[in-house]
Structures are given as structure tokens and as C-alpha cells.
Amino acid sequence: MKRVKVSNNVIRRLPRYLRKLDELTESGVSRISSFELGNQLGLTPSQIRQDFSCFGEFGQQGYGYNVPVLRAHIASILGIDRGFTAILVGVGNIGRALMDNFCFSDWGFELKAAFDIKPELIGTVFKGVPIYGMDSLESYLSDNHIDVAVLTVPKEAAVSVAEGLTAQGIDAIWNFTNVELTGPNSDTIVENVHFSDSLLSLSYYVAERRDETAAKAGRERQ
Amino acid sequence: MKRVKVSNNVIRRLPRYLRKLDELTESGVSRISSFELGNQLGLTPSQIRQDFSCFGEFGQQGYGYNVPVLRAHIASILGIDRGFTAILVGVGNIGRALMDNFCFSDWGFELKAAFDIKPELIGTVFKGVPIYGMDSLESYLSDNHIDVAVLTVPKEAAVSVAEGLTAQGIDAIWNFTNVELTGPNSDTIVENVHFSDSLLSLSYYVAERRDETAAKAGRERQ
DNA sequence: TAGATTGTTAATCGATTAACAATC
């Protein structure tokens, strides 16, 4: 399975497909064509079929795709059924918000432990997840198999903590710090959630829209 | 300015450039070549020069780029100096976490107000931002010019609240709900922050890595 | 000046779209 290298663009669309398929299931739709799916996601039917064909044949000529079947395939491709484990490093505001709201188990992840330096947090349990001191991180990682570290430490600590994690054998980091971890070296898998990058992209398009509107108003005034 | 349509790929790299330039400024670097910048960001020098050339000429032959000058250009392209305004809709966990931690003003946005349905929140002020009831949203929007709505309501309310916002003239939504707002119609600018999409992409690459490792181990066993 | 590095044009590479035979 999964032999051909699949492009990042395709991978990034998979979670969207999954989400849409879940929505369809909820509304009782059990069958969909690439045409209709494309329509609902703003993609071409061609692209959708092309994307799926990277991983196998999930549809049926003349019928389309069975929603739950397709859903299960995509979930499996994304690794939802693999029982991946995670730890969270840095129980500040964002770390706590994630522990509080984000349902790791919905996406196949078990959040096994959290780590922080604040003495008043160490030894406590938050939402069923034990919080340990940063000094026990290394031994914890050698005793437990952890797939992903959720990095939610303050900006200043980000690089050094990330380096520590990779040194201790973590090979994937879900990075919530606003710091560039993707350097030239290291083959750690890094997935960034940069709020500010996201807002700034939005800002660009808003600025563009404002310029267009202004230009149009200008032309009309003449 | 900004006449040629610039590709989304380029726009998404701009905030990364900005962030890196800020890091460089902090470490006292005031001059950089496209070669070195590419090296630090994992991009080719060609791509970086190509990207910048969409917006003008910011460098100097034989010298490279002046860090603060380039920084200022990119910030301006992204609209940081435009004084955009925002409201936040839905003061739940994620909404509160954003108000608490995310410094809107760092990116040129003024968060003017927040809205929620919970009576105990209405009329209070959180971090200097007044919280109003959802029923006053419409009149607020007609009295105040707001550029962006931050959507942090529960999943179930997402679509209807989003529709209301666009009906009331909001043309950009920063969407934190795990719901697909980018439908076929409507020309609202939507920027999504989908935590689960992000984690699932990461999950895919972890799964791939595990498969590779297993395959390698298999070959070695033979 | 000589070396370095830009901005830009041309070449390559990859991703999306179109088309269609296969078939449910």
C-alpha cells in the first residue's frame, strides 16, 4: 500500500473530504458522485477522482461513491485507526485550551500526558491527562512510545524544547508556537498551526478587496 | 499597486517571510541575500526572488535585501498598516483563548467587540473587549465598520451565524469552527483554521514514516 | 575594479483539467 509518493496538495485535501463525508453521513446521504462532491467542496470532479486514484479504487461506475465506505478508506489512509499516541508540552493558555476542547480521540490520537515547568501544575490531572514536570520528559519518552508531541510552550522556549524532543526520538511535532521549526536540517515531521500566518493571509485578501472596491469607486466617479 | 493576480502559494509564504525577518531583526541581522534566506526557510533563492518580484523591487544587486526595509514592504503588502477591525463571535473556550492570548494588534487588527448568547457574559468586558449579546450583532455591524469576523461559535451554529454575518455585510471570516464554509456560492473571504485537518495531515505523514520503517525492518530481516 | 547578488526571462517540472473507454 501507499507506494507512490503522493503530493502534499492531495494529502491536505484528504481531511476536507473526510469532514465533508462526515457531514453527508449526518444528513443521511449515503451515496455521492465526484461531480456532486466537487460541487460541495469547490473542486472539479476530475481532481477528486484523481486524488482518490492515488490510493485505490473506491467508487463504482454509474453509481458513484458509497459515503461510509469512502469515509472509512480515507480515515484509514490518514492513519486514524493506528492508535497513535501524543504528549502535550507546555500547559499554558493554548495548551490548556487544546486539552479542554480538542477531542484527540476523535482523530485517533490518545493524549497520554502533558508536561510543564510550573510547580503548581506538576502532579495534577487535567481532563484525565496527568501533568508532569519538564525534567521527567526524557525518562517518560524512553519508557513510553509516543508518536507526536504537541508543542505549546512559549515562543522563547520553542526551539530548545523542540530540539530536546527530537533528540529524545520524537519524530513528529504539532507546532503551535509562532516559531519556524522547519530548518534546513533534521527530518522531523513538523506540522505548523500559525494563527498569525493564517490571519495575515486573510488580511492580504481583505486589503486586495478594499483596493478593488476603491478602484471601482474611483472609475465610477470619473 | 498590486495589479497582477498573485497566486495563493505566494501569499501563504509572505507571513513566513515576515516572521523570519522579525527573527533576523531580533538577532541583529540587518542584511540578507535570497540565498541565505532560502537556506533558512527551506526554499530556493529563485523562488524567493520570484515571490518578491510580484510586488516590486526590494533588493539591491551585489548586496541583497535590507532586513527592516524588506520587512516593512511585506508587512504593507499583507495590509498590516491598514487598521483593519475585527469582531469575535462566540466567546467559548476557543474564543476566550484567542482573546486572552492572541495579540490582534501585533498584526494590525483591532478587536473591537465580542458577541455571545450566554446572559452571564453579556455586558462584561474581557481583556478590554466588550461582550454583547448576539441580538445586538446586526445593529452593531450597521453602526460600525468591521472588516473581519472571527467565528468561534459551536459547530452547530457555524453555518447559520456565518450566513447572518455575510448578510449583514461582513466580507471576511476567520473560521475556527470545524465546518466547511467555503460553499459553491458567496464571495465571502474565508480563512479556515481547522485543527483537525492539521493534525490529520500530520497523522498521514507519521503513518507513512511508520510504514517506511516497517518495510525497512522487513527487508533487513530477510 | 571584481565579486556578489539582484530581477527577469526561459526551461522544466508538477498539478489540474479534459476526455473517453470501461462498466456498473
Next chain:
DNA sequence: TAGATTGTTAATCGATTAACAATC
């Protein structure tokens, strides 16, 4: 069966990379 829709091959389009003249 006829109509619908897939999976896949070929065509197009766009994005990245390479190359190089211009010039600081």
C-alpha cells in the same frame, strides 16, 4: 438495456527552478 459515472490517459495550465545579463 440505456444512462450514469468511474478510473485513467493525455492535454493544458501554472508554479518552481535554472540561467544570465544588469548593476551595485
